[in-house]
Structure formats: C-alpha cells, structure tokens
Amino acid sequence: MPLKYLPHIKNPGDIRDYSNKELHELCDEIRSHIIETITEIGGHLAPTLGVVELTVALHYIYNTPKDKLIWDVGHQGYAHKLLTGRFSEFDTIRQFKGLSGFLKRSESKYDVIGAGHASTSISSALGIAEARFQTKQDFRVAAIIGDGSMTGGLAFEGINNAGDLGKQLLVILNDNEMSISPNVGAISKYFTRLISNPLYNRIRNEIWDLTGRLPLAKKTTRTLIKKIEESLKSFLVPGILFDELGFRYFGPINGHDLDEVIHTLKNIKDIKRPVLLHVLTKKGKGMVSTDKKNRQYHNDALKYHAVKPNGKKDDNLYKIGFNHTKSSIPIFQDVFGKLVCEIARNRDDTVCITAAMREGTGLVPYSQEFPDRYYDVGIAEGHGVTFSAGLATEGIRPITAIYSTFLQRAFDHIVHDCAIQHLPVIFCLDRSGIAGEDGPTHHGALDIAYMRCIQDIIVTSPKDGNEFRHLLYTALNIQDRPFSIRYPKANAIEFDESGQAELLPIGSWEVVLHGSDILLLAVGPMVYNALDASMELNKLGISCEVVNCRFIKPMDEAYLRSIINKFKNIITIEEGTINGGFGDGVAGWLLENGYLGELKRLGLPDSFVEHGTRDQILSMLGLDSVGIVSNIKKILKPNNKTISN
Numbered sequence: 233m234p235l236k237y238l239p240h241i242k243n244p245g246d247i248r249d250y251s252n253k254e255l256h257e258l259c260d261e262i263r264s265h266i267i268e269t270i271t272e273i274g275g276h277l278a279p280t281l282g283v284v285e286l287t288v289a290l291h292y293i294y295n296t297p298k299d300k301l302i303w304d305v306g307h308q309g310y311a312h313k314l315l316t317g318r319f320s321e322f323d324t325i326r327q328f329k330g331l332s333g334f335l336k337r338s339e340s341k342y343d344v345i346g347a348g349h350a351s352t353s354i355s356s357a358l359g360i361a362e363a364r365f366q367t368k369q370d371f372r373v374a375a376i377i378g379d380g381s382m383t384g385g386l387a388f389e390g391i392n393n394a395g396d397l398g399k400q401l402l403v404i405l406n407d408n409e410m411s412i413s414p415n416v417g418a419i420s421k422y423f424t425r426l427i428s429n430p431l432y433n434r435i436r437n438e439i440w441d442l443t444g445r446l447p448l449a450k451k452t453t454r455t456l457i458k459k460i461e462e463s464l465k466s467f468l469v470p471g472i473l474f475d476e477l478g479f480r481y482f483g484p485i486n487g488h489d490l491d492e493v494i495h496t497l498k499n500i501k502d503i504k505r506p507v508l509l510h511v512l513t514k515k516g517k518g519m520v521s522t523d524k525k526n527r528q529y530h531n532d533a534l535k536y537h538a539v540k541p542n543g544k545k546d547d548n549l550y551k552i553g554f555n556h557t558k559s560s561i562p563i564f565q566d567v568f569g570k571l572v573c574e575i576a577r578n579r580d581d582t583v584c585i586t587a588a589m590r591e592g593t594g595l596v597p598y599s600q601e602f603p604d605r606y607y608d609v610g611i612a613e614g615h616g617v618t619f620s621a622g623l624a625t626e627g628i629r630p631i632t633a634i635y636s637t638f639l640q641r642a643f644d645h646i647v648h649d650c651a652i653q654h655l656p657v658i659f660c661l662d663r664s665g666i667a668g669e670d671g672p673t674h675h676g677a678l679d680i681a682y683m684r685c686i687q688d689i690i691v692t693s694p695k696d697g698n699e700f701r702h703l704l705y706t707a708l709n710i711q712d713r714p715f716s717i718r719y720p721k722a723n724a725i726e727f728d729e730s731g732q733a734e735l736l737p738i739g740s741w742e743v744v745l746h747g748s749d750i751l752l753l754a755v756g757p758m759v760y761n762a763l764d765a766s767m768e769l770n771k772l773g774i775s776c777e778v779v780n781c782r783f784i785k786p787m788d789e790a791y792l793r794s795i796i797n798k799f800k801n802i803i804t805i806e807e808g809t810i811n812g813g814f815g816d817g818v819a820g821w822l823l824e825n826g827y828l829g830e831l832k833r834l835g836l837p838d839s840f841v842e843h844g845t846r847d848q849i850l851s852m853l854g855l856d857s858v859g860i861v862s863n864i865k866k867i868l869k870p871n872n873k874t875i876s877n
Contacts, residue, residue: 233264238319244291244342247315255292256490259284262311263518265322274669275326275333276307278516279378282408282487286376286511287311289493293501294372300344300360304353304377306334308406309343316342326669328844333670348673349638350611351384353377354403358394361401372501374402380588383610394506395478402500403508407484408515430499474508483510488517564719567697567727568660569594571704572631576602579708583623585609585632587616593633593662613638617645617657624655629708633660636676636718637667643682650714651686657714658707664693664718665756665807665836666850671843676718677836680755681812683716684785690715690738691785693756697727699782705733718756720807722846725760741788747777750864751799755781755806755814761850762805764857769864776864784814792821800829801867807855810835832867834860 237258241247247258263284270277288311290301296316303309313331314322318340324330335343345356357375364371381387382405394401474481482500485492493511500507562570576582576598583605586593590608599606609616613634620630634642639661650657661683664676683691690713694700700719707715744759745766754762759780766776777799779791802822804815815833822831834855841849850856854863 233261235261235265237261238265238314241315241319242317244296244315247288247292250292252491255288255494259288259490262288262314265314266310267518269323270310270325273323273325273327276310279305279308280310281517282513282515283308283376283406284311284517285490285493286404286406286487286513287315289490289497290374290376291315292494293497294374297341297344299372300357300374301342302344302353302357302360302373302375303335304347304375304381305350306347308376308378309335312342313340316340326671326843328848329842332843334673346673348670349641350381351377351386353381354387354390354394357403358390358397358399358401361394361399362397365399372400372402374404376404376406379405379407380611383588384612385614391474391477391479398478398505400504401506403479403506405483405508405510406487406513407510408513430502479506479508481508481510483508484512485510487511487513561697561724561727564697564700564722564724565592565594565662567594567700567724568633568662568719569597570729571701572598573601574701575631575704575708576605579629581627582629582631582708583607585616585620585630587611587613587634587638589633589635589638589662592635593660595633613642614645617642618649620657621645621649621653621655624650624657625653629656629658631658631660631704633662635667635674636661636664636679637674640678640682646683646689646714647686651689654688654712655714656707656711658704659714659716661716661718663721665720666841666846667721668846668849669843672840675836675841676720677809677841679716679718680784680806680808680814683718684812684814684817686714688713689785690783691718692716692783693718694782695725695744695754695757695759695780697724698731699780700724700727701731702734702736703782706736706738709735710738720757720846722757725757736782739783739786739788741791742780742782743777743791744780745776745778747775749775749799749801750777750868751795751802752776752778752860753781753802753804753814753818754778755784755804755808758805758807758855761855761857761860765860765864768857768861774864774868781814785817787817787821789821792818793825796822796825796827801832802827802829803832803834803860803864803867805855805860806833806835807850808835809838811838830867832863834863 237254238261247255250258263281266280267277294301301312303312310325313325318331321331326333332339334348335346337343337346344360347353353375354377357373361373364373377387391403480503482496485496487493496509500509572584572595584595584598585607586595587609588611590596590599595606607619609619616632616634620632623630639659646659661676661679663674664679667674667676680691683689690710692703692715694703694717700717703717707717745763747766752762752766759778762778766778769776781787802818804818806814808814810816810833813835815835819831819833836853841853844852847856851859853859
C-alpha cells in the first residue's frame with residue numbers, strides 16, 4: 233500500500249500529535265509494510281504483527297526515549313524500529329551489515345536493552361526502575377513480555393522482586409494464545425475502565441489513607457475494602473495471582489483495539505506501584521487465519537513466526553565441496569528427528585525433551601509417533617535439564633535437545649544435577665556455532681568452552697549425518713556420565729537413512745586424509761572445509777593431514793603422541809570461541825608434552841559475531857576453505873615452504 237506516514241516519522245514524537253484517525257491509518261500502514269518487506273527479505277513476521285497497535289499506543293502515550301520500553305526477546309520489535317527512525321534501513325533487517333532482527337543498544341537510543349533469550353525483560357526493567365530511584369530521576373518504565381516468556385523462571389523471579397520493592401513499573405503481558413478469552417467482553421471492558429480510571433484510583437487511595445487514620449477497626453475496614461475489590465476481580469478477571477505478588481492487575485483488554493489500549497495506558501501510566509496490564513493479541517494479525525478448525529490458527533501462527541525470503545536460496549547451508557552435493561541431504565535438525573525415531577522404535581527406555589523448540593529441533597515427527605515419550609518443558613531450560621536428570625535416575629535415557637545458546641542458561645543444572653550425579657543425560661546442542669541472521673544472541677559460540685570445563689562429561693561433534701548416528705548410539709552405550717553432541721543449523725553433508733550405527737571408541741579421532749607438511753585438526757562439519765582447503769593446497773605442493781576430531785573431550789591422546797614430532801605446524805579449526813575451546817585443549821596438551829612446533833587456532837574471535845548468513849560469517853572469520861588456505865599460506869611462508877601463487 234502507498235505509505236503516507238512512515239517515510240516521515242523520524243522519532244516517536246512525530247506521532248503524538250496524530251489524530252485518532254491518523255493513528256488507526258498508521259497501524260494499517262505499519263502492518264502492511266512489515267508484511268510486504270519481511271515476506272520479501274525474510275525475518276520474524278507473526279510476533280511483530282501481533283503488537284502493532286500496542287507499539288503505536290506505547291510510543292503515543294509514553295515520552296520515549298526518556299520513558300523506557302523494554303521488549304522481551306525482541307523479535308516483536310519491528311514496529312518499534314519503524315517508529316524510532318529506522319524506516320529507511322528497514323529492508324536491511326537481519327541482512328549482513330544491516331539492522332539487527334532484535335533490539336540492540338548500539339543501534340538506537342530507543343533500544344534500552346537488547347535481548348534474544350526469553351524472560352529477561354521484567355528483571356532488567358526493574359533494575360532500570362531502581363536506578364531511577366537511586367539517581368532521583370523521573371521517568372516511566374514498561375516491560376513488554378509474551379505469555380510464552382512468562383513461563384520462564386526468570387520472569388517470576390523478576391515479578392516477585394518487583395512486587396516486594398513496590399516501585400512504579402508497568403509489565404505488559406502480551407497474551408497471544410490461540411483463542412480470545414471470554415473475559416474480553418462488555419463487562420470485563422467496563423470493569424477494567426472502572427478500576428483503571430484516575431478518579432476511581434484517587435478515591436480508592438483516599439479511602440485507604442482515611443481508614444489508616446481510624447483509631448478503631450483499621451485492619452477490619454481495610455480488609456473489607458480489599459476483599460470487595462478482589463471478589464469482583466476474581467469473578468471478572470484472572471489477576472489475583474499478580475495482586476498477591478504485589479501488582480495491580482488490569483485487563484484483559486483487546487490488544488488490537490487501539491482506542492482501548494490508548495485509553496487504558498493513559499489511565500494507568502502514573503500509578504506509583506507495580507502494575508500488570510494483560511493484553512490479548514493475535515500473533516500474525518493481518519496475515520494469519522482465524523479459523524480455529526483443525527488448529528488452523530496455531531499452525532499458521534507457527535508457520536509465519538519467521539519466514540524465509542521469497543524466491544531466494546537458503547544461504548544457511550554450507551557450500552559443499554570435496555565431491556559432496558547438498559541436493560538430497562537433509563539438515564542436521566531433520567537427521568536428528570529421524571534418528572531419535574529410529575532409536576525409539578528399538579528402545580522403549582528413551583524419551584526426548586526440548587524447551588519450546590519442537591519444530592526448530594526437528595522433533596515434530598517424534599512427538600507425533602511417540603507422544604507419551606515426548607516432553608516440551610516450555611521456556612525453562614534449567615528445569616528441562618534437571619527434569620532429565622530425574623528421569624535418568626530411574627533408568628530412563630533422556631535425549632535433551634536444546635539450542636546451544638539457550639543451554640547456557642542451564643549451566644549450573646548440567647553441573648549440579650547431571651555431571652556431579654554421574655547421570656547419563658544425552659545433550660543434543662542444536663545450532664552450535666554460527667546461527668545465521670539471528671546474530672550474537674543466538675550464535676552457539678560458547679558450548680565447547682562451557683562443556684569442556686565440566687568434569688566427567690563427554691563432548692562431541694559429528695562431521696556429518698552418518699557420524700551423528702554413530703555418536704547418538706555411542707552415547708546410549710554410556711551409563712555413568714553425561715554425553716553432549718553439538719551440531720550446526722546446516723546441511724548434514726552425508727546421511728544414509730538406512731545406514732547402520734557404529735559404536736565409536738570414546739576419545740577416538742579419525743584421519744580422513746594423510747599428509748606430511750601440515751596437520752589440520754578439525755571439529756564437526758569444519759572437517760569438510762579443511763578437506764576443501766587441502767585440495768587447493770595440494771595444487772600448491774602442500775600436503776595436509778586432515779583429522780576429524782569428533783571427540784572434543786576426551787581427546788585422542790594416542791594420536792597426538794604419534795604426531796608430536798611429525799608436524800612442525802598444526803592448525804585447529806572449530807566453529808566456537810577459541811578462548812577455552814578445542815584449540816586451547818590441544819595447545820595445553822601439546823605444551824605439557826614437549827611439542828616444539830607452531831600451533832594456530834582458527835575459530836570464533838574473542839568478540840561477539842554479528843548477524844548474517846552462515847556462508848557470509850564463516851567467510852568473514854576465515855573459517856571457509858578460502859580462509860583456511862589463506863591462513864596456511866601465512867604460516868608456511870616464514871618457514872620457507874615454497875608456495876606457488
């Protein structure tokens with residue numbers, strides 16, 4: 233649709249003089265522009281479509297950036313970006329060197345705090361609210377959190393602390409469940425208008441203060457007043473839990489009724505205590521079907537949560553060399569789904585656990601075939617790990633699939649509840665390494681480092697789909713310690729669906745190419761990048777030995793001893809941070825065992841890596857075959873190895 237307003241909005245102040253009609257037209261324009269842009273370039277679509285009216289109302293009522301808006305996760309923040317001076321760059325969102333797909337402090341003063349993980353908004357908003365108190369400033373603070381994020385323990389820890397501190401803080405619960413609550417009706421709307429009305433609140437507070445001065449029956453009178461209000465609320469609204477935690481509860485209101493949202497925000501914005509506003513929205517509004525038959529709404533909302541670019545190739549997959557094609561090979565996530573179903577058909581002691589990532593981890597087929605052995609614990613990674621530990625104590629073999637970046641949140645649970653207890657929980661770390669366009673909050677950069685430092689744990693990474701099978705079956709053969717398997721969101725390179733599992737000796741490596749000049753120790757799919765590099769180097773007269781270091785911990789010490797005097801130059805290649813990573817482990821062992829040659833570590837740098845496609849990022853970091861070749865040339869030139877250019 234033609235854009236009448238958006239090109240002219242440089243900051244939220246521009247909309248505060250809009251008429252009611254103009255605000256409604258602006259909402260339509262924002263929704264249309266987001267759909268048109270994101271379906272073309274890809275990105276998170278459904279989450280932000282559900283909060284268009286809420287976003288407009290917040291920037292209309294609140295004096296941002298003086299007043300602070302804190303968005304949970306952030307993939308619902310596209311409308312926020314459009315209203316805060318980023319319209320001209322919007323078509324670069326999630327593109328290499330473009331706008332972030334999440335909130336980012338360095339991108340805009342309106343992005344108060346960044347997020348990519350869920351459930352952080354209330355705690356950070358409370359910290360900002362208390363900083364306001366400490367510095368004696370005057371501004372409002374609002375946290376916007378979804379119902380999914382509200383399942384996270386951190387959200388309830390924040391709610392509990394906020395209620396106890398009692399300072400001004402607005403928490404907006406964006407409830408985009410799959411049906412509109414019956415409480416969204418005339419009676420509920422009337423009651424919410426009543427209890428949010430400034431006159432009502434002034435009279436209520438005056439009565440409250442008056443009863444406090446009564447010489448007799450103070451407690452009885454106040455108790456009666458509170459019981460009357462709570463009885464009405466319990467009959468009309470589901471807010472008693474929040475009231476008991478120290479919050480004034482308002483709602484639920486229809487989040488797509490712009491007038492109602494504006495009216496309510498205007499009435500409650502100056503309440504000097506914690507407030508929770510319950511807003512009901514439709515995820516994907518304007519694009520998602522409202523047909524409830526056969527869970528149509530659920531399916532469509534999930535489908536449009538994030539969309540890929542129209543007519544563009546999927547750049548998330550590796551460029552495959554060394555005589556491998558990606559035409560018919562599934563991604564690692566699909567391989568995982570096939571393998572756990574294969575295992576479950578043969579072993580009834582196995583279960584699968586995930587944390588609100590059934591589709592992302594490839595567990596849809598498993599959940600359908602084995603519904604009684606499938607557990608989705610919600611956005612509660614720590615609980616998922618400890619839950620897995622409990623299952624393992626009773627002889628069940630839990631296979632727990634969680635994104636690498638989200639498993640960071642459960643580090644203590646891995647240590648305390650699994651490793652110390654010597655429980656054989658199998659951790660499948662999805663999206664390890666570069667996670668693509670979602671950027672630094674989602675890159676699985678740290679899992680090698682944080683898993684390596686845990687005592688009595690086995691840490692592995694398959695080079696392809698076939699080796700994934702071998703490692704899973706090997707893990708099931710381990711009875712006395714946790715076992716982790718890391719893999720990227722990428723093509724699995726080789727996978728035989730009818731293949732047979734091979735139990736691998738713990739700590740064993742695989743020499744996939746013999747050579748004499750330089751040793752390449754590669755982890756996971758980096759093996760194939762090393763092989764591609766070796767082919768190019770062979771043309772220059774450089775002989776490379778390429779080793780598949782499938783066991784990151786323990787390492788193949790027997791192999792390392794065999795080559796300690798053979799190679800003057802060793803390169804480690806990993807898709808994880810080099811600080812504390814696989815390369816550090818190799819370096820430490822070589823130092824302790826008298827290695828006198830040179831070691832070069834290739835991996836992710838000691839800085840947060842930006843967003844972009846996998847190929848773009850790997851190329852930028854020198855982790856593709858071209859980058860490996862370039863690094864080897866630099867290493868060998870000082871050693872007078874003849875290199876033909």
